[in-house]
Amino acid sequence: MFPIEAFADSVHAIADILRNLAIPFHLTGGITSLAYGEPRMTQDVDLVLDPVRCREIVDGLISALESSRFLFDRATLRAAVRDERQFQLLDSIESLKLDLYPRELIEGELQRSVQFEVFQGSTVPIVSLPDAVISKLLWISNGSHKSRRDVRQLFRACKPAELDSVRVLAESSSLSQLLEEVLSEPDEIDL
Numbered sequence: 001m002f003p004i005e006a007f008a009d010s011v012h013a014i015a016d017i018l019r020n021l022a023i024p025f026h027l028t029g030g031i032t033s034l035a036y037g038e039p040r041m042t043q044d045v046d047l048v049l050d051p052v053r054c055r056e057i058v059d060g061l062i063s064a065l066e067s068s069r070f071l072f073d074r075a076t077l078r079a080a081v082r083d084e085r086q087f088q089l090l091d092s093i094e095s096l097k098l099d100l101y102p103r104e105l106i107e108g109e110l111q112r113s114v115q116f117e118v119f120q121g122s123t124v125p126i127v128s129l130p131d132a133v134i135s136k137l138l139w140i141s142n143g144s145h146k147s148r149r150d151v152r153q154l155f156r157a158c159k160p161a162e163l164d165s166v167r168v169l170a171e172s173s174s175l176s177q178l179l180e181e182v183l184s185e186p187d188e189i190d191l
Helices: 004-020 032-037 051-056 058-068 074-083 127-143 148-157 160-172 176-183
Strands: 025-028 044-049 089-090 096-101 113-120 122-126
Touching: 004 058, 004 089, 004 096, 004 113, 004 122, 025 032, 025 074, 032 044, 032 113, 032 122, 044 051, 044 122, 051 058, 051 074, 058 074, 074 089, 074 176, 096 122, 127 148, 127 160, 127 176, 160 176
Parallel strands: 025 122, 044 096
Antiparallel strands: 025 044, 089 096, 113 122
């Protein structure tokens, strides 16, 4: 597990590549929990990429990554972009892992991204707070238990309009019952 500052150079490097290729993206996962006020350590950087743009320029993406600091498997990346599955990059300088998702988990999430100063002096797009809550719920519904506390903390950080968005998105994703279940859980374990 790493403090968020450990990822600054890696995020700058991948963001520059994606911007140069005009690939819409945003950060998601543990870094965004930190950005929205939940102090925690994280193991990697998660990014959502526009799947259409990735398919259009997959050769350009591979070429840009080959001349960068990132290590990856060309065939795996090509198949992941084609099938909208996750692929990984390893920052050869920082020895940190990046998970890239050439697909939207929540329809329209890239259009709702917000610009955020994740690292001092560096603004990058991150997942919106309502979409962050819903994505965590989707991970929970698929068996991940790591995100339960994050959902409660993110939900508490929401403004009234964002709470409304969370509830609408939860309803449209058939996650309303799970949302209420997770919100009713205590943050601490009683012994």
